[in-house]
Amino acid sequence: MLLEVKGLKAGYGTAAVLHGLDFEVGEGDVATLLGANGAGKTTTLRAICGMVRAEGEIVFGGERVSKEATESIARRGVAHVPEGRGTFMELTVEENLRLGAHTRRDPKVRQDFERMCGWFPLLKERWRQQAGTLSGGEQQMLAIARALMMRPRLLLLDEPSFGLAPLIVRDIFGILRRVREESGVGILLVEQNATLALDLAERAYLLETGRIVLAGPAVEIRQDEAIRRSYLGY
Amino acid sequence: MDAFLLQLAAGVATGGIYASVALAIVMIYRATHHVNFAQGEMATLSTFVALTLIQAGLPYWVAFAATLAVSFVMGTLVERLIMRPVQHAPVLTQVGVYIGMLLIIGNLTGWVFGYTTKVFPSPFEGHGPALGGLISAHQLGSVGVTLAVLLLVYLFFTQTSLGLAMRGAAYNPASAKMVGIRVGRMLALGWGLAAMIGAVAGMMVAPIVFLDPNMMLGVLLYAFAGALLGGIDNPAGAVAGGFLVGVLENLAGPYLVGTELKLTVALAIIIGVLVLRPSGLFGRIVHARV
Amino acid sequence: MEGVCGKPPIRPNPADASQPARGAAIRLRRYLPPVASLAAILAPLWLLEGFHLFQLTVAVIMALAVLGLNIVTGYSGQISLGHGAFFAIGAYVTAALMSHAGWSFWATLPPSAALCGIVGYGVGLPALRLGGLYLALVTFSLAVAVPQLLKHRSLEAWTGGVQGLFLSKPEPPPWLPLDPDQHMYLLAVLVAGCCFWLTSNLVCSRIGLALMAIRDHPVAAEASGMDIAALKTRAFAVSAMITGVAGALSAVTIEYVAPDSFGLPLSITLFVGMVVGGVASVLGPVFGGLFVLFVPSIAESISRATPGVVYGVILIVFLVGMPDGIAGLIRRAAQRIGWSAEDRTT
Ligand SMILES: Nc1ncnc2c1ncn2[C@@H]1O[C@H](COP(=O)(O)OP(=O)(O)OP(=O)(O)O)[C@@H](O)[C@H]1O
Ligand SMILES: [Mg+2]
Numbered sequence: 001m002l003l004e005v006k007g008l009k010a011g012y013g014t015a016a017v018l019h020g021l022d023f024e025v026g027e028g029d030v031a032t033l034l035g036a037n038g039a040g041k042t043t044t045l046r047a048i049c050g051m052v053r054a055e056g057e058i059v060f061g062g063e064r065v066s067k068e069a070t071e072s073i074a075r076r077g078v079a080h081v082p083e084g085r086g087t088f089m090e091l092t093v094e095e096n097l098r099l100g101a102h103t104r105r106d107p108k109v110r111q112d113f114e115r116m117c118g119w120f121p122l123l124k125e126r127w128r129q130q131a132g133t134l135s136g137g138e139q140q141m142l143a144i145a146r147a148l149m150m151r152p153r154l155l156l157l158d159e160p161s162f163g164l165a166p167l168i169v170r171d172i173f174g175i176l177r178r179v180r181e182e183s184g185v186g187i188l189l190v191e192q193n194a195t196l197a198l199d200l201a202e203r204a205y206l207l208e209t210g211r212i213v214l215a216g217p218a219v220e221i222r223q224d225e226a227i228r229r230s231y232l233g234y
Numbered sequence: 235m236d237a238f239l240l241q242l243a244a245g246v247a248t249g250g251i252y253a254s255v256a257l258a259i260v261m262i263y264r265a266t267h268h269v270n271f272a273q274g275e276m277a278t279l280s281t282f283v284a285l286t287l288i289q290a291g292l293p294y295w296v297a298f299a300a301t302l303a304v305s306f307v308m309g310t311l312v313e314r315l316i317m318r319p320v321q322h323a324p325v326l327t328q329v330g331v332y333i334g335m336l337l338i339i340g341n342l343t344g345w346v347f348g349y350t351t352k353v354f355p356s357p358f359e360g361h362g363p364a365l366g367g368l369i370s371a372h373q374l375g376s377v378g379v380t381l382a383v384l385l386l387v388y389l390f391f392t393q394t395s396l397g398l399a400m401r402g403a404a405y406n407p408a409s410a411k412m413v414g415i416r417v418g419r420m421l422a423l424g425w426g427l428a429a430m431i432g433a434v435a436g437m438m439v440a441p442i443v444f445l446d447p448n449m450m451l452g453v454l455l456y457a458f459a460g461a462l463l464g465g466i467d468n469p470a471g472a473v474a475g476g477f478l479v480g481v482l483e484n485l486a487g488p489y490l491v492g493t494e495l496k497l498t499v500a501l502a503i504i505i506g507v508l509v510l511r512p513s514g515l516f517g518r519i520v521h522a523r524v
Numbered sequence: 525m526e527g528v529c530g531k532p533p534i535r536p537n538p539a540d541a542s543q544p545a546r547g548a549a550i551r552l553r554r555y556l557p558p559v560a561s562l563a564a565i566l567a568p569l570w571l572l573e574g575f576h577l578f579q580l581t582v583a584v585i586m587a588l589a590v591l592g593l594n595i596v597t598g599y600s601g602q603i604s605l606g607h608g609a610f611f612a613i614g615a616y617v618t619a620a621l622m623s624h625a626g627w628s629f630w631a632t633l634p635p636s637a638a639l640c641g642i643v644g645y646g647v648g649l650p651a652l653r654l655g656g657l658y659l660a661l662v663t664f665s666l667a668v669a670v671p672q673l674l675k676h677r678s679l680e681a682w683t684g685g686v687q688g689l690f691l692s693k694p695e696p697p698p699w700l701p702l703d704p705d706q707h708m709y710l711l712a713v714l715v716a717g718c719c720f721w722l723t724s725n726l727v728c729s730r731i732g733l734a735l736m737a738i739r740d741h742p743v744a745a746e747a748s749g750m751d752i753a754a755l756k757t758r759a760f761a762v763s764a765m766i767t768g769v770a771g772a773l774s775a776v777t778i779e780y781v782a783p784d785s786f787g788l789p790l791s792i793t794l795f796v797g798m799v800v801g802g803v804a805s806v807l808g809p810v811f812g813g814l815f816v817l818f819v820p821s822i823a824e825s826i827s828r829a830t831p832g833v834v835y836g837v838i839l840i841v842f843l844v845g846m847p848d849g850i851a852g853l854i855r856r857a858a859q860r861i862g863w864s865a866e867d868r869t870t
Contacts, residue, residue: 049412051408051411069411070411070412071411071414071415071416071417074411074412074413074414075414079412079413080412082408082409082412086406086408086409086412087409088402088405088406088409088410089405089406090401090405091398091401091402091405095398095401095402098395098398099398099399099402099410099413099415100413102395102398102399102402102413102414102415103413103414103415146413147412147413150413150414267657268657269657269660269661271605271660271664316840319844320843320844323843323844324847325603325656326597326601326603326799326803326843326847327843327844327847329603329605329660330795330799330839330840330843331839331840331843331844333605333792333795333796333836333839334835334836334837334839334840334843335836335840336792336836337792337832337833337835337836337839338832338833338836338837338840340832341829341830341831341832341833341836342829342833344828344829344832345828345829345830345833349828451668451788452668454668455665455668455669458661458664458665459665462661466657495672495673495676496672497665497668497669497672498669498672498673498676500665500669501662501665501666501668501669504661504662504665505647505650505662508650508651508654508658508662509650512650512653512654512658
């Protein structure tokens with residue numbers, strides 16, 4: 001297993017948000033975390049990255065990473081594309097990507113710039129433009145590209161479709177499919193668009209007010225009556 | 235006309251010093267969103283260290299380099315030991331801590347090195363006036379040194395990956411952590427660099443104004459004026475602003491107000507900028523979290 | 525917020541006081557603090573003499589100056605590092621009018637305060653529109669520049685230039701059996717008392733509450749339609765006036781004004797006094813005034829540099845470890861022993 005989480009509890013200040021989650025992501029797999037607004041999806045991703053106070057066991061690549069600093073977890077190969085994208089607005093596209101490769105010392109960095117331009121041709125056209133001046137879709141692509149520049153083993157994606165036109169969303173999911181095939185990165189995907197997420201994922205978890213209420217292979221979850229009614233809309 | 239050129243040249247020379255301190259202030263500002271009121275005191279302490287090393291018999295440039303190293307360490311220590319513990323504290327606490335540092339460093343300097351005014355050597359003296367008598371050798375040399383420092387800093391921030399990481403950490407610490415940048419280290423590094431830049435300014439201004447524990451207070455005021463004029467969040471702007479206020483000061487000095495009101499000129503520039511162009515010439519308005 | 529403005533929440537019900545002993549105890553609790561404070565304020569008139577009384581007078585004046593600063597920094601949350609400038613303006617206006625124009629001390633107070641208010645408004649207006657950082661910058665610069673301004677040639681006729689101005693204490697009226705030092709102490713206490721009373725009322729008025737709302741919830745306050753910049757600027761002007769009045773008192777107490785005593789160190793002293801006494805507390809400045817007068821003179825006996833170092837260390841220690849200052853310490857101690865604290869603080 002790439003990522004194993006057991007009994008994860010987390011919260012802000014005195015308010016508990018997560019009440020003990022168990023889930024896992026396999027090497028090179030895509031798992032998706034579904035749930036209503038405020039269920040605690042973002043908090044889960046933050047807890048994995050050490051950005052909120054958390055209890056429980058988080059094992060990444062066979063090693064316990066609970067209580068480690070965000071930087072250290074990132075250096076172990078966990079790349080986080082946060083809610084709101086977290087691009088460096090004042091820096092150019094190129095600089096954002098260079099920052100993504102900040103911790104890498106291998107000579108393949110140059111090659112990876114090419115690779116990103118292949119996956120995200122739009123970015124190539126904006127190479128020296130300030131990230132803050134990009135459109136929402138371009139920024140999302142930049143955020144994903146920046147994360148991939150880390151050559152991560154696990155990619156945490158927080159609602160990559162947020163606020164984007166359906167066409168762009170389809171593009172992004174197309175790219176994600178390509179990325180996982182070509183790079184073998186594992187993905188934990190938080191998404192409101194359950195149809196797209198379940199299409200991409202092998203496993204799915206349904207989160208309700210800080211608890212996992214349903215877990216299983218994506219194909220089975222798609223057939224689930226409750227899911228269909230509340231999340232897929234048919 | 236000659237007198238005008240003379241003042242202009244002198245303005246550029248002092249402007250370089252203001253520009254350096256303004257840059258140090260903006261660097262800290264961008265990382266912490268506060269102005270380091272103790273920047274001047276730190277620079278004065280560095281200059282005293284330099285004087286001590288020179289008096290101990292070290293050649294000037296060796297002492298210069300050693301002072302930069304000491305200043306760097308001092309800057310990082312200040313960040314680690316004093317600023318780090320209060321980085322999430324309320325604004326009043328942070329500003330108060332800067333003031334506390336100003337008091338402690340300033341008075342320790344006086345305590346250790348004495349309050350009498352001291353002569354500080356210039357490495358460029360003995361070369362006579364330069365540029366046809368327009369400017370003294372020291373002024374020309376200090377312009378050269380400050381420009382070289384500014385250029386190095388510019389190259390560091392734009393061309394090296396460490397410089398880029400420091401910019402990223404200052405702009406967006408949360409995202410910087412997500413790509414594995416050790417933000418705390420970057421902050422300490424920034425403080426160290428700012429202290430180094432301040433030390434250069436101190437060593438360049440000391441031969442002109444003489445060295446005493448309050449030497450940098452006036453310089454600091456002009457650096458504030460320069461930083462505001464250029465835009466408090468814009469390093470390049472702050473440098474330009476520093477040069478501009480240096481020239482303004484030297485032109486306003488003899489022609490408008492006389493030399494006794496130099497500090498008031500700085501104050502007037504500061505208020506003038508806030509009234510007329512609060513974002514500075516090249517910056518954005520910053521709504522501090524106060 | 526309970527028990528903040530106005531009376532403490534639990535008042536003794538007179539009907540409960542049927543037993544005479546309990547009634548007396550309640551009356552004691554009610555009247556003892558004011559009577560005791562009045563006695564404590566007046567006692568030095570007879571207990572202290574000469575230099576010690578003078579020192580205490582200066583402490584009262586510093587307390588008043590700190591009170592002014594506290595209005596802007598404590599209650600409206602804007603950081604001023606240059607209140608020494610207003611202290612200087614108050615002192616110089618009073619000194620100049622008394623020594624050049626022969627005005628009486630009382631007559632100089634309104635113009636002193638007015639000029640401070642105007643300068644405060646002028647400095648505060650551009651800075652406060654923009655946010656707190658700018659006020660700290662401008663006031664810091666003002667504090668640094670003030671001595672130079674006071675020395676300038678064009679003002680020399682009024683300010684006495686580098687030499688400064690000498691003046692003398694107001695004579696006690698013939699019907700008061702007090703010597704000039706005692707009289708000065710009484711004057712300072714009277715003026716300071718009025719200002720403290722006015723301030724504690726201001727703090728609890730609608731304006732005071734609005735200021736604290738702005739300090740604590742700027743976004744919500746703006747959304748509710750308050751003109752934040754205007755309110756802050758007015759608070760700044762009032763605070764400058766109070767500190768200016770303190771400056772005026774100091775001029776007649778010390779009987780001398782000189783430019784170099786009004787530089788950055790004075791402004792920083794006031795800032796330290798405010799923090800140590802207690803931010804956003806009406807009583808805090810009293811402790812602050814006592815602190816800034818007595819601690820440095822004790823520290824100075826060790827070395828010239830120690831007061832500054834001690835100040836710096838104490839400032840940082842208080843900010844980090846005891847942010848509500850001595851007033852907060854006393855309030856908590858009083859609460860522990862069950863004495864209702866009447867200090868109107870937030
Ligand atoms: N910084 C914070 N401080 C306090 N509470 C927070 C914070 N961030 C989130 N919460 C609370 O935690 C709960 C879970 O929030 P979270 O952001 O994890 O939800 P989510 O599932 O990502 O929702 P959405 O789909 O809207 O993004 C919510 O009730 C939210 O109010
Ligand atoms: Mg979310």
